[in-house]
Amino acid sequence: MGGTDTRNLTRQLADYVTSARLEDIPEEARKEARRALVNFMGCALGGSRHDAMDMTLAALGPYAGPPTARVLGRPEHTDPLLASLLNGISSHVHDYDDTTPSNYIHPTSPVASALFAYASMHPVRGADLELAYVLGYETVTRIGNATYPAHYQAGWHSTGSIGVFGAAVAIGKLLGLEAAQMVWAIGLAATQSAGLREMFGSMAKSFHPGRSAQSGYVAALLAQRGFTAGGHALEGPRGFAAVEAADYDLAMVSEGLGRKYHFHQNTYKPFPCGIVIHPTIDACIQLRRSHQIDAGQIAAVRLRVAPLVRDLCDKKQISTGLEGKFSVYHAASIGLVRGKAGLAEFTDEAVNEPLMRQVRERVVAVADPAMSEDSVQVEVAMQDGKTHSLLLEHSLGNLQRPLSDAQLEDKFRDQATMLPATQVEALIAACWQLERIDDVRKLVTLAVPRAG
Amino acid sequence: MGGTDTRNLTRQLADYVTSARLEDIPEEARKEARRALVNFMGCALGGSRHDAMDMTLAALGPYAGPPTARVLGRPEHTDPLLASLLNGISSHVHDYDDTTPSNYIHPTSPVASALFAYASMHPVRGADLELAYVLGYETVTRIGNATYPAHYQAGWHSTGSIGVFGAAVAIGKLLGLEAAQMVWAIGLAATQSAGLREMFGSMAKSFHPGRSAQSGYVAALLAQRGFTAGGHALEGPRGFAAVEAADYDLAMVSEGLGRKYHFHQNTYKPFPCGIVIHPTIDACIQLRRSHQIDAGQIAAVRLRVAPLVRDLCDKKQISTGLEGKFSVYHAASIGLVRGKAGLAEFTDEAVNEPLMRQVRERVVAVADPAMSEDSVQVEVAMQDGKTHSLLLEHSLGNLQRPLSDAQLEDKFRDQATMLPATQVEALIAACWQLERIDDVRKLVTLAVPRAG
Numbered sequence: 001m002g003g004t005d006t007r008n009l010t011r012q013l014a015d016y017v018t019s020a021r022l023e024d025i026p027e028e029a030r031k032e033a034r035r036a037l038v039n040f041m042g043c044a045l046g047g048s049r050h051d052a053m054d055m056t057l058a059a060l061g062p063y064a065g066p067p068t069a070r071v072l073g074r075p076e077h078t079d080p081l082l083a084s085l086l087n088g089i090s091s092h093v094h095d096y097d098d099t100t101p102s103n104y105i106h107p108t109s110p111v112a113s114a115l116f117a118y119a120s121m122h123p124v125r126g127a128d129l130e131l132a133y134v135l136g137y138e139t140v141t142r143i144g145n146a147t148y149p150a151h152y153q154a155g156w157h158s159t160g161s162i163g164v165f166g167a168a169v170a171i172g173k174l175l176g177l178e179a180a181q182m183v184w185a186i187g188l189a190a191t192q193s194a195g196l197r198e199m200f201g202s203m204a205k206s207f208h209p210g211r212s213a214q215s216g217y218v219a220a221l222l223a224q225r226g227f228t229a230g231g232h233a234l235e236g237p238r239g240f241a242a243v244e245a246a247d248y249d250l251a252m253v254s255e256g257l258g259r260k261y262h263f264h265q266n267t268y269k270p271f272p273c274g275i276v277i278h279p280t281i282d283a284c285i286q287l288r289r290s291h292q293i294d295a296g297q298i299a300a301v302r303l304r305v306a307p308l309v310r311d312l313c314d315k316k317q318i319s320t321g322l323e324g325k326f327s328v329y330h331a332a333s334i335g336l337v338r339g340k341a342g343l344a345e346f347t348d349e350a351v352n353e354p355l356m357r358q359v360r361e362r363v364v365a366v367a368d369p370a371m372s373e374d375s376v377q378v379e380v381a382m383q384d385g386k387t388h389s390l391l392l393e394h395s396l397g398n399l400q401r402p403l404s405d406a407q408l409e410d411k412f413r414d415q416a417t418m419l420p421a422t423q424v425e426a427l428i429a430a431c432w433q434l435e436r437i438d439d440v441r442k443l444v445t446l447a448v449p450r451a452g
Numbered sequence: 453m454g455g456t457d458t459r460n461l462t463r464q465l466a467d468y469v470t471s472a473r474l475e476d477i478p479e480e481a482r483k484e485a486r487r488a489l490v491n492f493m494g495c496a497l498g499g500s501r502h503d504a505m506d507m508t509l510a511a512l513g514p515y516a517g518p519p520t521a522r523v524l525g526r527p528e529h530t531d532p533l534l535a536s537l538l539n540g541i542s543s544h545v546h547d548y549d550d551t552t553p554s555n556y557i558h559p560t561s562p563v564a565s566a567l568f569a570y571a572s573m574h575p576v577r578g579a580d581l582e583l584a585y586v587l588g589y590e591t592v593t594r595i596g597n598a599t600y601p602a603h604y605q606a607g608w609h610s611t612g613s614i615g616v617f618g619a620a621v622a623i624g625k626l627l628g629l630e631a632a633q634m635v636w637a638i639g640l641a642a643t644q645s646a647g648l649r650e651m652f653g654s655m656a657k658s659f660h661p662g663r664s665a666q667s668g669y670v671a672a673l674l675a676q677r678g679f680t681a682g683g684h685a686l687e688g689p690r691g692f693a694a695v696e697a698a699d700y701d702l703a704m705v706s707e708g709l710g711r712k713y714h715f716h717q718n719t720y721k722p723f724p725c726g727i728v729i730h731p732t733i734d735a736c737i738q739l740r741r742s743h744q745i746d747a748g749q750i751a752a753v754r755l756r757v758a759p760l761v762r763d764l765c766d767k768k769q770i771s772t773g774l775e776g777k778f779s780v781y782h783a784a785s786i787g788l789v790r791g792k793a794g795l796a797e798f799t800d801e802a803v804n805e806p807l808m809r810q811v812r813e814r815v816v817a818v819a820d821p822a823m824s825e826d827s828v829q830v831e832v833a834m835q836d837g838k839t840h841s842l843l844l845e846h847s848l849g850n851l852q853r854p855l856s857d858a859q860l861e862d863k864f865r866d867q868a869t870m871l872p873a874t875q876v877e878a879l880i881a882a883c884w885q886l887e888r889i890d891d892v893r894k895l896v897t898l899a900v901p902r903a904g
Contacts, residue, residue, distance in 0.1 A: 055677040060670065063517035063531040079515040155690035160643075184656075191612070191656050192663065194646040196682075198690040204636075204643050204681035207674075211644065218512065222659075225507040229656035230648075238607035238650040 006250040009235040013139065014182035016257045017169050022131040022435075024258065030435070032263035033134050036098055038408050038431045039268045040108045041072065041447060043097045044116075046272075046343055046415025047090035048073025052203040056086060056210075070120040072447045073418060080117040084167070084217050087113035088210025092159070093203070094343065095325075096272040096415075101399065102265050103144030103162075104152055109209035110163025111136035111170050114217045116447075118174055119440035126437030128174065134261070136170030141262040143234070146252035151245040152197075160195025160208030161244065167216020168223075175224050187229025188219035190240040268408060270397040271341040273325035276309045279376035279395040280328055284335020287380055291388045295337040295355055300362050303332060304377040307367040316360060321347040333359040336380065342414035374398055405432075418449055458702040461687040465591065466634035468709045469621050474583040474887075476710065482887070484715035485586050488550055490860050490883045491720045492560045493524065493899060495549045496568075498724075498795055498867025499542035500525025504655040508538060508662075522572040524899045525870060532569040536619070536669050539565035540662025544611070545655070546795065547777075548724040548867075553851065554717050555596035555614075556604055561661035562615025563588035563622050566669045568899075570626055571892035578889030580626065586713070588622030593714040595686070598704035599697040604649075608696060612647025612660030619668025620675075627676050639681025640671035642692040720860060722849040723793040725777035728761045731828035731847040732780055736787025739832055743840045747789040747807055752814050755784060756829040759819040768812060773798040785812040788832065794866035826850055857884075870901055 006012075022030070047053070048071070057076060065079030071086045078086070091097050091109040098108050111133055119129050144151075144162050152158050168189035172182050192215040195208035223229070233239050234250065241248045271281050280303060287293060305328060313328040324330040324346050333356050334345040350356060371377070372393075379389040394400040396407075403411070409428055416424045427446040430437060437443055458464075474482070499505070500523070509528060517531030523538045530538070543549050543561040550560050563585055571581050596603075596614050604610050620641035624634050644667040647660040675681070685691050686702065693700045723733050732755060739745060757780060765780040776782040776798050785808050786797040802808060823829070824845075831841040846852040848859075855863070861880055868876045879898040882889060889895055 052679060055679045056674065059673040059677040059679065060533075063533050065515040065517050065531075079517075081512075081515050155695035157643075184654075187651060187654070188656055188659065191609075191648045191651050191660065192646045193648075194644050196643045196645075196685070196690055196692065196695055198682045198685060198688040198692075198695075199639060199643050200682070200690075202636075202639070202680040202682050204640055204679075207640065207679070208643065221511040222508065225511040227504060227507045227511065227656070227659070228654040230651045230654050233648070233650060236650040238648055238652075240648065240650075243607035243648055243650075 004251045006235045006254065009250055009253055010183055010186050010231060010233050011179070012254050013234070014179045014186060017135050017139070017173060018177060018179045018182050020131065020135055020258060022127050025134055025261065029134065029261035029263045030130065032266065033130055033137065034432060034434055035405065035408060036108045036137070036263070036266055037112060037133065037434065038412060038428065039098055040091055040112045041427070041431055042412030042415045043094065044072040044087055044091040045418065045447065046096060047093040049418065050090065050093045052089050052093050052206055053086060056089060068121040069117050070444050070448050072116060075449050075451070080121055081214050081217055083117035083120065084114040084213040085210040087117055088213040089206045092209045093206035094272045096269055098266050098268050100141055100144065100265050101267060103141065103148040103158060105140060105144045105162060106159040106209060107137050107140045107163070107166065107266065110159065110212040110216065111140065111166040113209060113213035114167040114171050116444060118171055118217070120444040124174060124440045126434040126440055126443070129440050130434050132170040132173040135173055136166035138262060139169045140166035141265065142253045146250050147241055147245040147248045150247040154244070154246065155197045156244060157195040157197050157199065157205065157208050160212045161193045163209050164189045164193055164212035164216045167213045168219040171217045171220035172223065175220055177220065177224060181223045183231055184227065184229040185220045185223035187231070187233035188222055188227070189216050190233035191229065192219065193240055193244065267397055267399055268403045270403055270407065270411065272343055272346055273331065273341070274313055276306070276373055277313050277328045277331035278397060279374060279392050280305065280331040280378065281335045281341045282396045283376050283378045283390045283392040284332050285339050287378060287388050287390050288336050288339045293336060293380060293388065295359055297383045298336060298359055298362060298380060299383045300381040301332050301336070301359065301364070302379040303328065303363065303365040304368045304371055305365055306371045306373040307369055308373055310365055310367045314365070318351055319348070321351055324351045328365050329360045329363045332363045332378070456703040458687045458706065461702055461705055462635055462638050462683060462685050463631070464706050464709070465686070466631045466638060469587050469591070469625055470629060470631045470634050472583065472587055472710060474579050477586055477713065481586065481713035481715045482582060484718065485582055485589065486884060486886055487857065487860060488560045488589070488715070488718055489564060489585065489886065490864060490880065491550055492543055492564045493879070493883055494864035494867045495546065496524040496539055496543040497870065497899065498548060499545040501870065502542065502545045504541050504545055504658055505538060508541060520573040521569050522896050522900050524568060527901050527903070532573055533666050533669055535569035535572065536566040536665040537662040539569055540665040541658045544661045545658035546724045548721055550718050550720050552593055552596065552717050553719060555593065555600040555610060557592060557596045557614060558611040558661060559589050559592045559615070559618065559718065562611065562664040562668065563592065563618040565661060565665035566619040566623050567626070568896060570623055570669070572896040576626060576892045578886040578892055578895070581892050582886050584622040584625040587625055588618035590714060591621045592618035593717065594705045598702050599693055599700040602699040603697040606696070606698065607649050609647040609649045609651065609657065609660050612664045613645045613696065615661050616641045616645055616664035616668045619665045620671040623669045623672035624675065627672055629672065629676055633675045635683055636679065636681040637672045637675035639683070639685035640674055640679070641668050642685035643681065644671065645692055645696065719851055720849055720855045722855055722859065722863065724795055724798055725783070725793070726765055728825055729765050729780045729783035730849060731826060731844050732757065732783040732830065733787045733793045734848045735828050735830045735842045735844040736784050737791050739830060739840050739842050740788050740791045745788060745832065745840065747811050749835045750788060750811055750814060750832060751835045752816070752833040753784050753788065753811065754831040755780065755815065755817040756820045756823055757817055758823045758825040759821055760825055762817055762819045770803055771800070773800050773803055776803045780817050781812045781815045784815045784830070
């Protein structure tokens, strides 16, 4: 096991996944896995009413199977394969889900979208779902790290193209596949690996984790029935790595399997917008709170930012929430006016609110090559002559300043507006207590609107 | 239109596809399209009872939607998306479907598998299906030619990775998509483009055209509902060509669109086995017929073949039909013993038949670099001292010696053994008369076993 011999890597991974037990995984990794699932669940609820969801249901609902499964955040019943697709779209459509900076993958959406679809119709213990998720996450992150940056730079949206492996492995684990079947599941995942970065800026981006969740689920179901695939899907001469990455180190997939976990590499976005304007939002929220700033009395705001920020987010004259997600001026304004930046701060209404617009017009941003992309300097001049300033070196949500459990919960609540508050609190509690839940269907019931 | 400006290639293709009319397509292309569909239909029937089909139905049938569609050659009713997948598997699983030597794609399976699934549940005129098929075929072949050989050499099984475009375009045409929607359909196809050559030798190879038929169908359905995708899926900096081919000439996609057709590049396999042993089979069948050879009286058979033939097909001690598909010794034997080489000649029974085994053991194959892969010299020595020999320069089924309509029909009949002979003849006639059929469901009814 391990080492640098990767000639049977796919089989090695299959052997590990099929034999892994939750009790062998350290509590630190399990805790972080639950934090990732809390974050995922909130995002799935937050995106559940997006147009892309309604369109997908309208397009594919007529061909859905018996309605035995549930879609997170939605009243509809459908089959678990379509539910996987829908959960993947909802949890990624606001670009608010988790990110692994070592490979730029959003690792949880493709894995958990399939798992909760499966567990919405089968009796699954919470501990078993958590284990399957850990294995799916590790599979995605290890393959992602082993092929980064070449795979991503080639133009693959690795959340889709690598996410599919995690979904296949996770569903395969719940199905109880044997190692030979797991090899086929990984092969059938590899041969469905897809997703182009050319789709960024369109709904198709959110389709990627959805389709990879669904394709991974299909791979595991087929493998269970004996549908064969090549035995060297990852490492073979025409396998995933050779075909989809110009450079790679496959030893990173097997290195320390079962001993090392990669959850410390995962991060959670505090704000549903372009990551380069996160420091500005964060600093402005802090300034507002520290100095009890009355936004109506602001005379001027000066930002010193990394040049990339102005390259990507320099638009001041905006009228839609989507534009607001990529405006550093809107970012400063929402921090100072509202002291928060949830989904409600990136609506058309928020962008067009008079006070928000007034503050935005008073913001000036200066690009400074000395500033890192994770930092910002903000200076707020008040009409009474006072000045407040802050130099922020690491933005909230980055590896250096992870979101606290309480902040993850706040983010969750902000997105779960379609559910009654008591149900939201019960759902949050259930997510934290995942290991002790005897049937995940109880949790899923809390994640959908109640009938009537 | 046309020329070498490919900056809006995806839109150009979408404009063409949405506006194309059957009456603008020359009869020569339409006739060849029908030949391709006759060949496809026979292959779909021939593979319809393969284990891979039963496994797929067992794995995914429980999640299928309302059973409004039919699977070619099968008694089951299912939804059109699963039917697309199944038609794609059956029509490719024996490696007996058509091939375009200019790009090594099997172009018809992914396109026609989706089309007949669609037309099994919607009223579609034969002329409209034929038009949609021509557009799907042209899309696949043009993208295939434009990215060959780099795309294939990189390890992609282009029947899957490019077939998906043809399915999306063909179904999009039947759905009546507008050009903007067709652009999205092409984008959603591009971002599902998948299929690795690493899967060759396993069932996953036949999964490729099936999944691409299904994914293209999904792409068109989503686009119809407004689900957006990037607008430059083919030509963009992170689009299909840039990501999946190291070298390409996208002008070949648009060049002569609506004026030039590529059906003359398509070929039909006469025998369900490795293509390099086709010349041997062909020559032996001809020798047997010309000299009324009694296989029991054969003393020795000497073959002179291209070196690649022995590299790939040199196994003489065989016991399974699958091994027979890649044995030049079995190839000579079936030609001389049975005078034909259909599915029945590649079963375990055929391989183990005493006379077949006896002749096989008397075959010697000599590799000669002077022989092309399309040629063979065969010398048959009889026990009475007579010798018969033949030098074959071009094997049946290649571009130089296309199968005749009658030979396509014989190939069809050989594969349609699950249907009564009268039904087979009616189905063949219906395929030839496709343009005059007012509802393709009448044709599909002939392509499935009758109830009871």
